[in-house]
Amino acid sequence: MTRGGRIKERETAERRCIVTGEVQPKAGLVRFVVGPDNTVVPDILERLPGRGMYVSATRAAIDAAGRKEFARAAKAQVTVPADLADEVERMLVRRVIDLIALARKAGLAICGFEKVKAQLDKAQFDSRAVRVLLQADDGSERGKAKLWTPTGARYFSCLSSEELGFAFGRQSVIHGALSAGALSDHVVEEASKLRGMREDDGSQGTAGKDIEAR
Known part of the structure; x- marks a missing residue:
């Protein structure tokens, strides 16, 4: 299958x-x-x-x-x-980061404001161009507001700029996007869970602090 x-x-x-x-x-x-x-x-x-x-x-x-x-x-x-809930959060952070990293290696993920904006423009004519829009939770609200989520795509802001940076092999990342594909579907599923873990207490807690860049 x-x-x-x-x-x-x-x-x-x-x-x-x-x-x-x-x-x-x-x-x-x-x-x-x-x-x-x-x-x-x-x-x-x-x-x-x-x-x-x-x-x-x-x-x-x-x-x-x-x-x-x-x-x-x-x-x-x-x-x-x-600390069971904290452990679940930490594991989900690692899982989401790993999946985004795999999507990047597969050529499905990009980062950077201009690259993401260009991909979003492309999504107006190709619905598969953007499956997931990722923006760091601690990024500038003004900057994030300049980007839009295409119809049918999912938006997540459940990772910090440092955590999102780990996924892209950088020190920090504010804006990212994934095109359609099985790995992107996995990101949607796991990021939805992580968002559920982080929205209840309105903070990101300690999850992700022990993550090492790959």
Whole structure:
């Protein structure tokens, strides 16, 4: 199955959030499993073995998922780290940065105001020119307002200029854009989760501080 096919399958597959009880697409949930020491661990890539437990990808939901909810879902006594939501945020930051970096290497990502503006102009005639518009959360609002999000594209401002810089191999980046492709679809999915983790408390916390440039 192609990457695009896997994305579509994930968007249609549904799971129940152990906190809210709502059934929703897996794309909007974070998977957790119980490790060998009975500690709850995030499974951002959804590859770890064990019974999956799903929580809505928001800081409020993960903070509310205490030992009782996880123990009920796991049908066993578990330990829930006090900084579980922070760890999820850190892992999502790394995941989004890695995906943007892969998109850059695949020729799907650009950065810099003038380059992004030119790509947006192109998007008026080619809808695949811009799938995702990325702007640093700590960038100038005046500067960011000069760029527009094409119809059908997604806009994210959930990374700092330093974090976005890591993705492009630079010290800092304010403006970035990804053209259409399977990797860009992955960015949309993971960035949506990261935005949910960061919007609840109105800050970016400590996530991303330990990231090393590649």
